[in-house]
Amino acid sequence: MKVLIVIDMQNDFIDGALGTEEAVKIVDKVKGKIDSYLAAGDTVLYTQDTHTEAYLQTQEGQKLPVEHCIKGTPGWEISQKVYVSGCQVIEKPSFGSIELAELMAGMKEIQSIELIGLCTDICVISNALILKAKMPEIPIVVDSSCCAGATWAGHQNALQAMKICQIEVSGG
Template structure:
């Protein structure tokens, strides 16, 4: 079983308080294709790993108020929003990594997940921490370079190189991930 993890494609990170609209807009179409592919394949899960902060979360002291649980800013952008499909999981998080303080590992165990495909924002932060979580749990990690982005001013290639070098992530493309038997 494969898990497509869509990380922080939230209103606050696309057009809101920590907006990255120019780069985030470029990755919405490839992520949308991957979501459609995963929903159609019974061997895939779609996981939305979304910041859903409380006012006392440590991250708020670093980044300010953003993606506060239950707000518009913490909702997935309309183009990628969950639809309640079978094998679709919404996993709120209060830290950078998708596994930190969540039950995602237990969910993956239940479904027999052996591989994760990481997409979304930001390659050098939340994607990186999610890759670490996947690495220490022994999941195969693939990152389609056309479906992730960084903050403005950050070297996206260096962020991808780090994932490859440190976590053994396969840096690939959306098209390659969707190939049969890939």
């Protein structure tokens, strides 16, 4: 079985509070990748950055003082352009998700895990590294054409860091 993990394709990261042109540009590619996995009978799941109204009082909120992905707001929702009903969603209060890694480690017969989404240099790299640490013999792949970083330089730096950590980067 192959697993596709769609990282934080939420309204606030696409065209909301922390949106970028680069994020908007990958939406159609992300949807195409999701559709291809589902057509092949593979597993697709989503992560969802989830904060409370007290976000600005958290360590992250102090370092990134932009309210975003506040649970229950339109910005918190996964974009309807990429969301497929029936796929599992894992809410995560921070960049990387231990719950996601534990869920993946508990699945039988995983051939590979592919990550796509936002932001390459924050949540994509965090989850890729956690998954690689939890499951070092499972191929972890990041499709760079279906990712966007907070900045172009950050995107490129994250891709290079993942390559060094034996995470396959595809998509040119």
